[in-house]
Amino acid sequence: MFSQNPDIQKLQKKELDMLKYFHEICEKHHLTYYICGGTLIGAVRERGFIPWDDDIDIMMPRKDYEWLLENRTRIFQDQYYLYDYRVDEKENNPRRVPALCDKSIEILHKRGNEERKQYLLLDIFVLDGMPKGSFRRNLHYTHYWVWHMLLQLSWYDITVNQHRANRNIVEKFTIWILNHVKIRPKWDSQKLVRKENDVLRKYDWNHSDYVCSLLGPCHKKEILSRKFFLNSVPLEFENLVVNAPGEYHALLTHYYGNYMVPPARIEEKELHHRLRILGENNK
Numbered sequence: 001m002f003s004q005n006p007d008i009q010k011l012q013k014k015e016l017d018m019l020k021y022f023h024e025i026c027e028k029h030h031l032t033y034y035i036c037g038g039t040l041i042g043a044v045r046e047r048g049f050i051p052w053d054d055d056i057d058i059m060m061p062r063k064d065y066e067w068l069l070e071n072r073t074r075i076f077q078d079q080y081y082l083y084d085y086r087v088d089e090k091e092n093n094p095r096r097v098p099a100l101c102d103k104s105i106e107i108l109h110k111r112g113n114e115e116r117k118q119y120l121l122l123d124i125f126v127l128d129g130m131p132k133g134s135f136r137r138n139l140h141y142t143h144y145w146v147w148h149m150l151l152q153l154s155w156y157d158i159t160v161n162q163h164r165a166n167r168n169i170v171e172k173f174t175i176w177i178l179n180h181v182k183i184r185p186k187w188d189s190q191k192l193v194r195k196e197n198d199v200l201r202k203y204d205w206n207h208s209d210y211v212c213s214l215l216g217p218c219h220k221k222e223i224l225s226r227k228f229f230l231n232s233v234p235l236e237f238e239n240l241v242v243n244a245p246g247e248y249h250a251l252l253t254h255y256y257g258n259y260m261v262p263p264a265r266i267e268e269k270e271l272h273h274r275l276r277i278l279g280e281n282n283k
Contacts, residue, residue: 001050002238005052011120014104015056016239018080018100018102018120019240022058022122023240023243025068025075026064032060033058033064033243034058034232035056035057035058035237035243035244036125036245038050038053038055038057039056039057041252042237043244044252045260047237047238050262056123057123058124059124059126059127060125060127062126062127062204063205063206065126069098080100080102080103081103082098083098085098086193096193097123097124098124100121100124101118101119101120101121102119102121103119106119106280125215126200126213126215127211127224129203129206129208129212130211130212140202140203141212141220143199144196144200144214148214151196153178155189205226210226211224211226221255228246228251229246229247231246233246235248
């Protein structure tokens with residue numbers, strides 16, 4: 001269901017074109033992907049967009065994603081390109097979640113204390129493996145979290161979504177402190193990114209009972225049973241049929257509980273990424 005807000009609806013229609021393009025690429029090259037997050041909820045509950053949602057979320061196993069990245073200049077042409085921080089390394093663009101970008105439309109993205117221009121994005125959350133045993137999984141998560149927090153401190157003003165409504169009291173207090181203490185560490189952020197990436201890639205998806213998408217927004221809930229993804233099923237999303245995890249009900253329940261009940265109230269100021277359209281390029 002498209003939004004009644006004309007700006008959000010315009011974004012949603014563009015993003016639907018991106019999803020169709022991405023699906024066709026994956027089908028052509030026999031690559032595995034799954035819709036996830038709000039996109040998956042929308043497919044199950046609305047057969048399309050959640051009306052207020054302003055982005056598309058995809059999960060992809062590491063092996064499939066790395067093949068896509070290695071071949072990106074051959075596959076993606078014209079208005080689309082695949083962004084990855086390891087090959088598009090820029091100090092002024094600290095984005096770590098890979099994304100398919102549509103260069104035909106620019107948006108103004110307010111996430112931290114700054115507003116930044118960027119192209120319209122389709123987020124790709126890469127699925128990696130996890131070690132066996134809950135103790136080792138917790139240790140691996142803690143190892144990742146150290147590098148993650150150092151990066152968050154280093155890039156606080158431009159990466160931390162300070163407007164997110166569902167933060168716990170510790171996160172809210174930390175954000176309050178950092179907004180009042182203006183000292184920021186001057187670490188080598190790209191070195192921290194590479195360290196974080198080394199941790200994420202340590203375990204093979206194909207040999208793991210548990211997998212993870214730790215760059216996602218749900219912290220420890222991003223540690224997932226691989227059973228959720230043993231196969232895929234087709235789901236309708238607007239006028240498309242796209243791929244979803246075979247155990248999508250269990251996955252969504254793990255993340256959100258009773259995901260079939262919409263929130264009672266959604267305010268304009270709480271929209272997912274606080275986006276504003278700047279303009280379109282006719283490419």
